[in-house]
Amino acid sequence: MTDLIKSRIPDLAACGALAAFGLAAIWIGSGYPIGSINRMGAGFFPIAASIIVVVLAVAAAVETLLSEPVSQPFKLRPVIFISVGIFVWARLIDSVGLIPATFALILLSGLAKPPFRPVSLIISAAVLCAAGYLVFM
Amino acid sequence: METIHNLGLGFEAALSAENLLFCLLGVSLGTFVGVLPGIGALATISMCLPLTFYLDPVPGMIMLAGIFYGAQYGSSTASILLNLPGSAPAAITCLDGYPMAQQGRAGVALFLTTIASFVGGSFSIMLMIGFAPVLADFAISFSSADYFSIMVLALVAASTLSNGSFIKGIAMVAAGLVLGLVGTDISSGVPRYTFGIIDISDGISLVAVAMGLFGVAEILNNLMQDEHAVVDARSITFKSLVPTRQDMREFWPAAGRGSVIGAIVGMLPGTGPTIATFMSYSAEKRLSRNPGKFGKGAIEGISSPEAANNSSVQAAFIPTLTLGIPGDAIMAVILGGMLIHGIAPGPQLIANDPVLFWGVIASFWIGNVFLLILNIPLIGIWVRLLTVPYHLLYPGMLFFICIGVYSVNNSTFDVMLTLIFGLIGFGMMRFGFPAAPLLLGFVLGPLIEENFRRALVLSRGNLDVFVSRPVSATFLGLTLLVLLASIPQVRGLFGLIAKGRKGQAVNE
Incomplete structure (x- = not known):
């Protein structure tokens, strides 16, 4: 179990960074007027797109846990x-x-x-x- | 009759000395970067984008387009000689091109891929001449809801049909949308995600994002690898180019099939040349009476994908120019360039700016003829280019990236931003997050938001508008089909979960 996570820490960190980006965008976006469905404010679309980012970042992390880790040369x-x-x-x-x-x-x-x-x-x-x-x- | 008149207009524009010069410059530059592995058409087009701001839109567009299709000609060279694709779509050409080189038939392979490129390119140019005006007439009646749905298809198709994880692809599209929304909201004037920084109050610079993700990141990634093998430039003589009669018999039908596949794929939003080459290769393999010869230097294996490659690149201009919706990341950058020039591509473009539209099309013909000359009699020059070591090339590329970004707004902030996007892009590359969907989302972000909002204002908040209009419903249906087509992956995921559980149980 620990090995499952340990070998994939960089990949999981990448997914985490993406999720953090999405969460920050939701948090900042919530300061903009949301409006209503027939007259959307400035916040509506950014928040919607950011929610998708967060959900898919979590999905990508799950996918990482299910697939083989790949190591590449790094300098x-x-x-x-x-x-x-x-x-x-x-x-x-x-x-x-x-x-x-x-x-x-x-x-x-x-x-x-x-x-x-x-x-x-x-x-x-x-x-x-x-x-x-x-x-x- | 009208078409002939229009083409006459186009050739008149394209044959002016200035436009001929920029066409030649574009295709030469395209071939140059196409031949070199590690620098692609996208980075080059973004580098040249600031240059075109000093030009009229017509020569500017002619040059940018020339880089795009010129790079497709050049990219097969490294595939054949080094087994290293000059750009992503040419990866398939390695499969049969490199074995041909090992058999001493590199010259024939180089010759045939050039002819195939010309055949594919010509096919789609003719298609464009006939079809683009018809599509534009039809598209005049498109509503905001229709545009929204077409863009959704483009984004979903671009992220699911590419290689790698489809979850990561869509995640990158969404992240690109968010980045694209940075700046002042056009409908309400509210500044979004600008943190009070004036340099991004009009949005993040497209050039900085593209150069970072595709220029700096690519260089960093190349520096992680060891240097590639060196070519013997003297082996490519003029005589070695000549194919046998048997080669030509196998060549023509394959190039024809490749052209058709490429044209169809290229016209669809979201599907670029890479998909076209993969599809045409597998089609050839399936059609062949002797599938065993593929991978061992089959003529069909290089001819069909190369034709498809160029055919799809030329066809990709059809949706970009007539609908204003780019099919892939490179077209998105070209579209961004047109918008900066104050040209709004869309159904009105042919009527409002016929010289631009027909001039660019006429320049495609001229450019393809230039490319024949550049790639057959002058092939030796390009082959020699592959002997230049990378450690001399990348500092120069970095310089052109820096000065290119800087020259857009004389902004050092944008140069820093390029570095940041370069580091992010390098990280993305390492962890399998594709950059092309991000860039497509970035360019389409404001457009898709605007059309979504407008559609719902017009329908008074009724979401039915996206399914009640036939065009919109068709494209949303296609989007659903594309998503369903990736279900085997979903199924594979479930299989992996089951396997993972079993594996865990054993470990415990």
């Missing part, structure tokens, strides 16, 4: 470097501009997957800056 490194790269780009773009932001993004995200090739990354950052400037700015 923390890409998640960290990709997140930091995008975060830094977003922080830098308005304050110091496109070129430093892009070099930071390319070099940081380049660390997500070995081998780290600083030279080719710097070249590609330079090319991308030029392309980005031409196309978007």
Whole structure:
């Protein structure tokens, strides 16, 4: 019994997160006017959709318990470097501009997957800056 | 006569230098991302969406559509050479395409999948020319209740017919609906789920959601895997492309059947190219006198699904343009792009904006001819593309995601939002929650709410309106059928419960 749950904790947590999302949406939505069936307020539809989310999140959790757990390879490194790269780009773009932001993004995200090739990354950052400037700015 | 006149109008628009250029750009970009595994048409279309805001709607639409069908041409390349689909619908092409490559017939497979794509695409374009105006005339009389029911079918079909758990699929549709409702309520002006943040007072940015779920999440997922095998680009010579006469005899009927299946599937709301390819493959296997050859390099096994793939992609424009209801997540993004341009697709579109409608259709023909040239004489270039290592590609993709999202509103908030949706999407992928239904729900959320409300206002709160109108009743009936069709899964679930109990009893 404990094994049934233990091997599926990540999957169950995912279902739990979805249910929490739905419950939060119901709770916030209950602050909006519900209205009546022939003149619906702003709250009616969001609450209805959120109830479906919660019910199906519970159903998905049951389904998880009934099926075999699957394990996939997971590496923390890409998640960290990709997140930091995008975060830094977003922080830098308005304050110091496109070129430093892009070099930071390319070099940081380049660390997500070995081998780290600083030279080719710097070249590609330079090319991308030029392309980005031409196309978007 | 009128059709010829309209087509003339369309070709006049599509053949202008600007539109030709954006058509070529779209299909080239589409082939590029189609060939590369790990970046799909959806991420690319969302990346290019901000670019089209600087363009007129006609070239913008021509380019976005070109990426979509161009990617279908390209996606078979990696399936054949690497046994790794360039995008989801091309997964089926691996089954017989890769064995052909192992037998040294990769060139023939590449050639035939391109021709099959062209046949399928052409079939649906002709269907569109003939059928779309008729459907639009018919759809003018559709009421809000009818639209509501068609959208319900689209959402249910999209989540139940895809692979994986159908409970999770519908859960994602509902979550997408909720996310789609974020922003100011159009009928009452009440801000919903905005937490006082100005950046989302008009709703969450479609580009941020799409890029996060399909761009960032896809990159993260790819980085978890080890690098794929490398191709020998020199093996694809021009001579190796030529099929034998026997190949061609097997090819034509299969491509024809695939085109028809693809067109039907593509027109239905909620069913995309992936389903079309699976259906056509199983149809070929059932029809064949020699089913044993499938999986070992059968010509029918690559021709029919590739034709179905492109046929369904072109046919998917029929409901999107004439009803304003997208059939799958990619069409939903294209629809979102049109709405941002101030074009409301629907039955009025052909009458109100004939240059756009017929121009886009004419560009499909032109684009498909471009694709023939790009994929047969120039196939060597695309094959070489597969030799570029992933660790050089993904930083560039991330850059285009960031700058693409940023350029919509010059908003760093949207870039952060993309990162958040990327992490959520990565989690969803790992735990088997499909992202495509979520995106479809996200785009359809406001539309479905509006039609639901309006239908009930008009009927004074009487719910009968959804079953008393024939069109609405038909589509709700179809929805029920789709749900019933997934009953074997429900039955399977009960079987599992019984088994689980037994297993438990043994453990105890």
